[in-house]
Amino acid sequence: MKVRFLGAARGVTGSCYMMEANGQRFAVDCGLHQGNSEIEKRNWNVKVYSPDKLDFILITHAHIDHCGLLPRLVREGFSGRVFATPPTIDLLEIMLKDSAYIQEMEAEWKSKQQTRHGNTPADPLYTQADVERALRLVTHVEYNEEFLPCPGVQTLFKDAGHILGSSIIELRIFEEKDKKVKLVFSGDLGRPNQLLMRNPSYSEVADFLFLESTYGNRDHKDEDQSREELLQAVNFSFQHGQKVIIPAFALERTQEVLFSLYLLHREGRLPDDMPIFLDSPLAIRATQIFSKHYRYFDSKTRNFFTTGEDPLRLPGLRLTESPRDSMSINSYKGPAIIISASGMANAGRVKHHLRHNIWKKGASIVFVGFQAKGTPGRKIVDGAKMIRILGEELAVKARVFTINGFSAHAGQSQILEWLSYFQNHGMKIFLTHGEYENQQILANLIREKFDHEVHIPDYLEECILKTGRRFEARFDPKRELFKVNWDYVFSDLENKLQLLRKNQGQLSRMGWSDQVDIRDETLEAGTILSKVIASVNSEDVKEDEQTENK
Numbered sequence: 001m002k003v004r005f006l007g008a009a010r011g012v013t014g015s016c017y018m019m020e021a022n023g024q025r026f027a028v029d030c031g032l033h034q035g036n037s038e039i040e041k042r043n044w045n046v047k048v049y050s051p052d053k054l055d056f057i058l059i060t061h062a063h064i065d066h067c068g069l070l071p072r073l074v075r076e077g078f079s080g081r082v083f084a085t086p087p088t089i090d091l092l093e094i095m096l097k098d099s100a101y102i103q104e105m106e107a108e109w110k111s112k113q114q115t116r117h118g119n120t121p122a123d124p125l126y127t128q129a130d131v132e133r134a135l136r137l138v139t140h141v142e143y144n145e146e147f148l149p150c151p152g153v154q155t156l157f158k159d160a161g162h163i164l165g166s167s168i169i170e171l172r173i174f175e176e177k178d179k180k181v182k183l184v185f186s187g188d189l190g191r192p193n194q195l196l197m198r199n200p201s202y203s204e205v206a207d208f209l210f211l212e213s214t215y216g217n218r219d220h221k222d223e224d225q226s227r228e229e230l231l232q233a234v235n236f237s238f239q240h241g242q243k244v245i246i247p248a249f250a251l252e253r254t255q256e257v258l259f260s261l262y263l264l265h266r267e268g269r270l271p272d273d274m275p276i277f278l279d280s281p282l283a284i285r286a287t288q289i290f291s292k293h294y295r296y297f298d299s300k301t302r303n304f305f306t307t308g309e310d311p312l313r314l315p316g317l318r319l320t321e322s323p324r325d326s327m328s329i330n331s332y333k334g335p336a337i338i339i340s341a342s343g344m345a346n347a348g349r350v351k352h353h354l355r356h357n358i359w360k361k362g363a364s365i366v367f368v369g370f371q372a373k374g375t376p377g378r379k380i381v382d383g384a385k386m387i388r389i390l391g392e393e394l395a396v397k398a399r400v401f402t403i404n405g406f407s408a409h410a411g412q413s414q415i416l417e418w419l420s421y422f423q424n425h426g427m428k429i430f431l432t433h434g435e436y437e438n439q440q441i442l443a444n445l446i447r448e449k450f451d452h453e454v455h456i457p458d459y460l461e462e463c464i465l466k467t468g469r470r471f472e473a474r475f476d477p478k479r480e481l482f483k484v485n486w487d488y489v490f491s492d493l494e495n496k497l498q499l500l501r502k503n504q505g506q507l508s509r510m511g512w513s514d515q516v517d518i519r520d521e522t523l524e525a526g527t528i529l530s531k532v533i534a535s536v537n538s539e540d541v542k543e544d545e546q547t548e549n550k
């Protein structure tokens with residue numbers, strides 16, 4: 001039996017375990033790779049997945065980093081079945097269609113540029129038609145009902161408590177006559193006591209465990225405080241007659257915020273005359289799917305629904321689907337709460353709301369999720385005084401709130417607690433879905449507390465899994481291609497500098513204004529280098545801690 005790590009290996013996006021067992025080839029997840037240009041190239045060259053030779057795919061949940069490559073695999077020849085829970089399937093439809101829309105827009109934009117330069121137009125990564133074809137391959141599976149996607153691979157989905165429909169996947173594979181090997185894939189593991197969601201299910205036995213490690217380095221802060229902090233922001237802007245802007249991810253985070261507001265409303269702590277705008281077509285649709293599948297929530301949330309209340313549809317909630325309705329929010333006078341995507345304020349309608357409100361003293365901006373480096377959200381959280389949004393340089397005068405308790409991932413000690421439910425000793429654990437530094441921290445803790453062996457696989461690594469919990473890691477020689485050739489980069493720079501120096505005499509004989517132009521360009525190259533040096537040095541500062549600053 002073989003597993004190959006085609007994503008989320010020493011990184012967090014592009015989740016995909018490519019399995020070979022019992023003469024079958026199948027994948028657990030096929031997420032979109034997101035990040036730098038090198039990482040995103042992986043979405044285009046899917047040869048490594050051999051989509052036409054893939055028998056089936058199991059999807060843990062509908063986040064795009066776990067399912068977003070599915071239409072691309074279909075476009076490149078995959079025609080097997082796709083298994084997922086009913087809520088995941090509903091969410092897949094809206095998430096993949098939204099993703100295809102973005103891919104088509106990007107291709108259109110690139111095509112315009114390329115045809116202007118006489119080049120052929122750009123192809124999208126995939127289209128709505130590819131999504132439709134992918135959705136036709138989907139088969140429902142319920143939690144806790146074992147099934148056989150192919151002979152000899154007993155498969156069980158359990159609730160992972162991460163987002164609606166999210167799953168832990170357990171496989172019992174007949175390796176040799178009468179000998180089964182048990183594999184557990186944690187998927188993204190939810191946080192116990194998370195709003196709406198049930199607690200993550202536990203597994204008690206595994207030979208091989210594939211464990212996510214997003215927060216391997218730390219716990220979440222102030223988990224119980226989130227609702228109070230949200231109320232603080234609402235009260236602050238209400239008193240000043242201004243707006244609360246909440247950049248939120250359409251899936252999960254938006255619904256948690258809505259549910260929190262609902263609870264505050266029930267407790268009579270939310271101002272009555274303060275409308276709440278849900279301003280994101282994707283978030284509106286996701287919220288409808290959440291309400292439809294209420295039986296998958298924890299008992300507290302389910303009770304609301306069974307007594308005829310929809311806690312995701314509190315009074316005062318206004319859904320603004322069309323761009324016209326969205327724009328009309330700006331002319332709404334008086335205090336209001338605006339929940340709008342994207343969560344890191346780098347795309348979508350929220351940018352317009354920030355442009356209208358970020359410079360107002362009584363307004364507030366509430367961040368409820370992780371802010372990646374380089375995004376406007378991260379800059380605001382880090383205390384930027386000025387910010388460029390939609391081409392305009394704006395002063396940040398609004399009060400900024402960062403609420404961390406809404407995380408949908410288990411924190412470090414919650415991962416360790418989840419692990420403690422395993423009854424067997426000597427498991428082989430593969431840590432995935434995390435930054436390498438954080439993974440090493442978690443790996444050491446696991447080694448200290450348990451007698452399991454921990455391995456942190458790299459991208460494209462292949463492991464042969466054997467009975468008796470033995471494995472053998474093999475590296476693909478092509479993996480070398482994914483290493484940055486720093487020797488080349490530095491010697492190229494040095495050569496160029498030498499060449500410039502050699503021509504110094506010639507430079508100083510040029511006209512004065514030409515010299516000034518060239519001097520400025522050279523200095524600009526130096527400024528870029530200084531930035532590079534600074535970013536290498538700042539790597540020591542823990543990126544996650546920065547986002548937690550309040």
Ligand SMILES: [Zn+2]
Nearest residue numbers: 061063162188
């Ligand atoms: Zn997820």
Ligand SMILES: [Zn+2]
Nearest residue numbers: 063065066188
């Ligand atoms: Zn994920």
